[in-house]
Amino acid sequence: MLEIIDLPHVNAALNGVTIVCLAGGLYCILNGKRDQHRAWMIAALIVSVAFLASYLTYHFNSGLAKFGGQGLIRPIYFTILIVHILVAAIITPLVPITVYWALTERFPRHKRIARWTWPLWMFVAVSGVVVYVMAIHWFPDPAGPYYGGSHFHE
Numbered sequence: 409m410l411e412i413i414d415l416p417h418v419n420a421a422l423n424g425v426t427i428v429c430l431a432g433g434l435y436c437i438l439n440g441k442r443d444q445h446r447a448w449m450i451a452a453l454i455v456s457v458a459f460l461a462s463y464l465t466y467h468f469n470s471g472l473a474k475f476g477g478q479g480l481i482r483p484i485y486f487t488i489l490i491v492h493i494l495v496a497a498i499i500t501p502l503v504p505i506t507v508y509w510a511l512t513e514r515f516p517r518h519k520r521i522a523r524w525t526w527p528l529w530m531f532v533a534v535s536g537v538v539v540y541v542m543a544i545h546w547f548p549d550p551a552g553p554y555y556g557g558s559h560f561h562e
Contacts, residue, residue: 415466420540422459426533477547485542492535499528
C-alpha cells in the first residue's frame with residue numbers, strides 16, 4: 409500500500425508517463441494520425457488529472473519536500489521551481505480549453521491554442537521531473553524524509 413511519503417515518486421512517474429503521451433500525441437498529429445493523436449492526448453489528460461490528485465493529496469498531508477542543495481545549485485533549483493510553478497498555473501486553464509475546442513470539433517481554434525498549450529504542458533511535465541530528481545534524489549534536505557532512504561526518519 410502506498411504511503412504519503414511515496415507520492416512524490418508516484419508524481420514523478422505520472423509526469424514521465426505524461427511526457428510519453430504528449431510526445432506520442434505530437435508525433436501522431438504531425439503525421440496525420442488524428443485518431444491516434446486524440447487517444448494519446450486523452451491519455452495525457454487522464455494521467456495529468458491523476459497527477460494533480462496525487463500532488464494535492466501529498467501537499468495537503470505533508471507540505472513540501474525541502475531542498476538540501478547549497479551554493480550555486482540553490483538559486484538554479486529555485487529558478488527552475490518558480491518557472492515550473494508559474495507555467496503550471498498558466499496551463500491549468502489552457503489544457504481544458506484546448507481539449508474543449510478539440511472535443512467540440514472547432515479545430516482551427518484548437519490548433520491555434522494547442523500551439524501554446526502543448527509546449528507549456530511538456531515543459532511542466534519535464535521540469536516537474538527535474539525538480540523531483542533535484543529535491544528528492546540529488547539534493548535532499550539532510551533533516552528531511554528522503555535523506556539516505558525512502559521513508560521518514562523517526
